[in-house]
Amino acid sequence: MAKQIVKALDGAKAVAEAMRQIEPDVVAAYPITPQTEIVQTFSQFVADGLVNTEFIPVESEHAAMSACIGASAAGARVMTATAANGLALMWETLYIAASLRLPIVMSVVNRALSAPLNIHCDHSDSMGARDAGWIQIFAENPQEAYDNTIQAIRIAEHPDILLPVMSMQDGFITGHGVERVEVLEDKAVKEFVGEYKALYSLLDIDQPKTFGAWAFYDYYFEFKRQQTEALSKVPQVVREIGKEYGELSGRYYDLFSAYELDDAEVAIVVLASTAGTARVVVRKLRQEGIKVGLLKPRLYRPFPGKELVEALKHVKVIGVMDRSIAFGSIEGCGPLFLDLCASFYTYGNGKGPQIVDYIFGLGGRDILPEQIEGMVKELLRIAETGKVPYRVGYLGLRE
Amino acid sequence: MKGMVEIRWHGRGGQGVVTAGEILAEAAMEEGKYFQAFPDYGPERMGAPIKAYTRISDSPIEIHSQITSPDIVVVVDPTLIGLVNVAEGLKDGGTIVLNTSLSPQEAREKLGLEGKNVRVFTVDASQIAMKYFGRNIPNTPMLGALVKATGLVSLESVIRLTEERLGTKVSEDIIQANVKAIKEAYETVKEG
Numbered sequence: 001m002a003k004q005i006v007k008a009l010d011g012a013k014a015v016a017e018a019m020r021q022i023e024p025d026v027v028a029a030y031p032i033t034p035q036t037e038i039v040q041t042f043s044q045f046v047a048d049g050l051v052n053t054e055f056i057p058v059e060s061e062h063a064a065m066s067a068c069i070g071a072s073a074a075g076a077r078v079m080t081a082t083a084a085n086g087l088a089l090m091w092e093t094l095y096i097a098a099s100l101r102l103p104i105v106m107s108v109v110n111r112a113l114s115a116p117l118n119i120h121c122d123h124s125d126s127m128g129a130r131d132a133g134w135i136q137i138f139a140e141n142p143q144e145a146y147d148n149t150i151q152a153i154r155i156a157e158h159p160d161i162l163l164p165v166m167s168m169q170d171g172f173i174t175g176h177g178v179e180r181v182e183v184l185e186d187k188a189v190k191e192f193v194g195e196y197k198a199l200y201s202l203l204d205i206d207q208p209k210t211f212g213a214w215a216f217y218d219y220y221f222e223f224k225r226q227q228t229e230a231l232s233k234v235p236q237v238v239r240e241i242g243k244e245y246g247e248l249s250g251r252y253y254d255l256f257s258a259y260e261l262d263d264a265e266v267a268i269v270v271l272a273s274t275a276g277t278a279r280v281v282v283r284k285l286r287q288e289g290i291k292v293g294l295l296k297p298r299l300y301r302p303f304p305g306k307e308l309v310e311a312l313k314h315v316k317v318i319g320v321m322d323r324s325i326a327f328g329s330i331e332g333c334g335p336l337f338l339d340l341c342a343s344f345y346t347y348g349n350g351k352g353p354q355i356v357d358y359i360f361g362l363g364g365r366d367i368l369p370e371q372i373e374g375m376v377k378e379l380l381r382i383a384e385t386g387k388v389p390y391r392v393g394y395l396g397l398r399e
Numbered sequence: 400m401k402g403m404v405e406i407r408w409h410g411r412g413g414q415g416v417v418t419a420g421e422i423l424a425e426a427a428m429e430e431g432k433y434f435q436a437f438p439d440y441g442p443e444r445m446g447a448p449i450k451a452y453t454r455i456s457d458s459p460i461e462i463h464s465q466i467t468s469p470d471i472v473v474v475v476d477p478t479l480i481g482l483v484n485v486a487e488g489l490k491d492g493g494t495i496v497l498n499t500s501l502s503p504q505e506a507r508e509k510l511g512l513e514g515k516n517v518r519v520f521t522v523d524a525s526q527i528a529m530k531y532f533g534r535n536i537p538n539t540p541m542l543g544a545l546v547k548a549t550g551l552v553s554l555e556s557v558i559r560l561t562e563e564r565l566g567t568k569v570s571e572d573i574i575q576a577n578v579k580a581i582k583e584a585y586e587t588v589k590e591g
Contacts, residue, residue, distance in 0.1 A: 008425045008434070119440070141463075173463050177437035178421050180428060180459075276461035366465045 001250050002188040009181045011142040011174035015081065015107045015167075016041035017181075018149035020051055021189035024105075025076035025196075028056035028067035030086060034119065036109040036175055038081040061086040065093035065106075072102035073211045075201030077153070080104065083171060084111035087125045091132075097164045098133025099223060100211050101230070103156030104164040106134075107149060110272070110323075111171035112363045120364020121171040123271065123324040127335045133227050135165040135234055136301035138271045142179045145169040147251055148298075150184075153193045154241045160233045162199065168300075170273040172364060184249060192248055231302040238299050255304040256297045258311055260286055264293030266379035267312055267353075269340060270321035271297055274360070274367055278321070281372045292376050297336070305343030309352070313344075316383040317354045319375050321395070323361045331392040333357045354388055360395035371395045403456035404551060405466045409485050410475035413445040415538030419475065420451040422542060422564055426556035427455040435460050448476075448483055455551060471549060474498060475541050477525060486510050486517070493517050496548045496588070498524035498537050503591025520548040522588040524580075531576040531583075539577045540584035547585045554585055 009017060015038050019027070027046075029039040046055040054071075058064045064080055072078040082090065087108055097104050108126050112118040126136060135155060139145040145167070152165040169175055184192075200209045215223060235255055246252030259279050261267060268278045275296035282294045295311060297304070312318060322334020329338055337357035344352035358375055361367045375395060382388055406423070410416030417438045424436035432455055439450040452466045468488040472495040479485060486495060497506050500523045507519045522544040524537035542557050558578050565574050 006428060008421065008428050008436075010437075170463070172440065173437070176440070177435055177463070178424055179435050180433050273463035276463050280462045368464050368467065369462065 002184055002248050004182040004184055004249065007181050007183050008178050009142055009146075010037070010176050010178045011139070011145045011169045012037035012109060012176065013041055014142040014146040014181045015149050015169075016045070017183060018146050018189070019079055020045045021184070021186050022077075022079070022150065022153055022193050023051045023190070024053055024079040026054045026056065026068070026071035026078045027080055028058055028064050028071065028078070029080045030059070030061045030064045030082070031057045034082075034084040034086045034111060036081060036083050036171075038107055038109065061089040062093060065090040065097060068104050068106075069093060069097050069100065069102060072097070072104050073100060073202045075198035075203055077157075077196040078102075078104045079106065081107040081109070083109040084119070084125045085114055087129060088113055091129070094129055094132040094134060096212065099227060101162040102164055103162055105149070105152045105156050106164065106166050107145075108166050108168045109171045109175040110168050118363040119171070121173050121175075121323070122362045122364065123322075124362075126166055126168050127324045127326070129166065130301055130335060133163065133231070134301060135161075135163055135231070135299070137165065137167050137238075137299055138297065139167065139169040139174070140273055140275050140296065141174050142169070142177065142181050143251070145174060146181055146183065147245065147249065147253065150189055150192060151241050151245050151253065155234070155237055157196055158237045158241075159199070161230055161237055163227075163230055163234070168272065173273045182249070188248060192245070234302050235299060235304050235307070253298065255299045255307055256295055256311065259294040259296075261293035261295060261311060261315075263291055264315050265291040265383055266317045266319065266376060267293045267295055267315045268319050268321065268372070268376065269295045269297065269312070269336065271300065271323065271336065274321060274323070277367060277369055278372050281369050281376065284369075285373065285376060290376070290380065292379075303339045303343065305339065306347045308340065309343050309347040312353065313348060313351070315353050317356065317379045319379045320355060320357045321375075322357055322359050325359060325362070331357070333392045334359055337392070354382055356382065356388060356390075357392045358395050359392065359397075365396050367396055402458065403454060403460065404471065405469045406453040406455070406471040406473060407466050407469040408451040408453070408473045408475060409479050409483060410449055410451070410538070411479070412447045412449050414475050415536055416449055416475050417451045418564065419538040419542050420453045422557065422560045423453050423545070423552065424455070425560045425564075426552040429556050429560070430552055432457060433460050439465060448479055469493065471496070471545070473541055473545055475524070475537055480506070480509060486512060489517060491516050494520065494549055496520040496522070496541065496545050498522060498541055500526065503589050507591065518548070518590060520544060520588050520590050522584050524584055527580050527583050527587075531580040532573065540580040543581035543584035544588035547588050548590070554581070557581060
């Protein structure tokens with residue numbers, strides 16, 4: 001296993017540290033709010049001459065992704081970072097990056113979308129981009145944010161994939177939260193990510209290529225089909241790279257992580273930092289003899305539905321915790337609930353647990369262990385009585 | 400959760416409260432412990448009441464909630480006493496360290512903690528800050544007082560990390576003034 005240094009880093013600085021070690025050819029980013037410390041810290045590395053990266057401060061987030069697309073099409077290894085409304089402003093260009101099959105890696109520090117004005121954590125921003133064709137990976141803490149950033153390069157650039165990756169973490173909770181982070185040596189990271197050699201480059205004048213030219217009803221459809229085909233190969237690649245990274249760092253990564261799930265009667269499914277809080281609750285309730293387990297999805301897009309159904313099919317009731325609302329969806333539910341329900345319908349052979357959704361933490365509203373414990377007690381009542389009082393509930397809402 | 404200590408900091412924007420929490424976390428790291436340090440940001444503005452949190456533990460910390468029942472409360476700004484319920488949720492057997500010119504007994508009375516199983520410490524960190532920096536930035540002396548009151552980390556670690564933290568930002572004179580302020584607060588903090 002490679003040597004590592006323990007540092008006190010918040011999630012944003014942990015990502016900036018990974019970016020310094022990766023040393024991409026180009027970083028184009030918008031340097032003003034809602035930007036996070038990632039770009040500020042990285043631009044300092046550039047100014048200090050610690051990296052040989054072309055840093056392009058642009059006039060908007062739309063321009064940031066546009067510049068990333070141009071640089072990536074030219075054959076550069078490209079990274080950027082954004083959050084909240086910044087990501088929303090990229091919307092048009094996100095689809096272009098994915099459709100041009102450009103392996104851009106973007107760190108997203110999840111924050112609520114306006115209005116009203118809010119700078120705190122929820123998942124509305126990246127959930128709004130979940131159908132854009134990007135790979136999406138969530139991190140629980142600064143350590144995972146660091147590790148995922150490094151792995152994202154390999155996932156994006158894998159010859160079977162060639163798709164952009166969003167690497168997420170919770171705004172403020174981990175983005176501004178200083179924790180213990182084990183950092184690999186620069187050389188180990190450089191070796192792990194390797195040299196990037198673009199398969200096709202705009203600047204390769206011996207083999208001229210066109211990116212994103214006209215394709216009407218004659219070929220557009222086929223491009224889209226190829227995107228879904230590439231996405232279908234992502235879980236396998238994520239697993240391989242997670243294992244390889246584990247051999248390097250001692251920290252192994254998979255599509256999701258399960259805790260006390262094997263004999264669980266009820267299960268919590270939740271993304272990102274709240275999974276840590278939920279694990280504390282599960283540990284406590286297990287000591288009281290309650291059969292509760294936890295599943296934390298890591299890969300969110302493509303959604304590993306088949307694997308999640310396999311892992312959860314034995315439980316009686318699932319409590320999904322959603323940190324955003326898929327407005328207008330059934331019962332006003334969240335996207336994670338929708339994906340899980342669809343997965344059970346598709347892969348569950350006509351059977352499956354009751355699934356209840358709990359919206360929580362919007363706009364940074366704190367989520368406490370007691371609230372999660374209360375939710376588990378409700379799941380147990382549903383398991384016992386078979387009666388589902390409501391399909392979508394709320395945790396920590398003032399009503 | 401065995402062996403985890405939860406600390407809540409109260410101060411005002413611009414007093415280095417978040418930095419103090421981070422220095423404490425870094426000191427814990429040097430001593431091989433796990434930690435979290437995170438702010439509770441509202442609209443960021445100079446002088447507004449703010450809170451920050453630090454967790455220190457012997458084992459990995461997984462909880463990502465805010466701290467509602469702290470083991471330790473540190474009040475960096477004296478004008479918050481009586482304005483903000485700084486002792487809210489403080490655990491039975493907990494400790495509160497206050498920057499104030501009041502005696503520990505007076506502070507206990509003012510906070511309504513008479514007869515409660517809570518240790519109260521006071522130090523005039525603002526006066527110490529004025530003496531050494533000429534500015535009311537009492538964050539580093541409060542670290543000295545906290546270390547004396549709780550023994551969470553060593554004084555040496557806090558001094559070294561304060562030096563490191565300030566190292567690139569300010570002159571050597573100011574760094575040394577901070578070290579003196581930390582030591583004076585360490586020596587003059589009183590329990591009652």
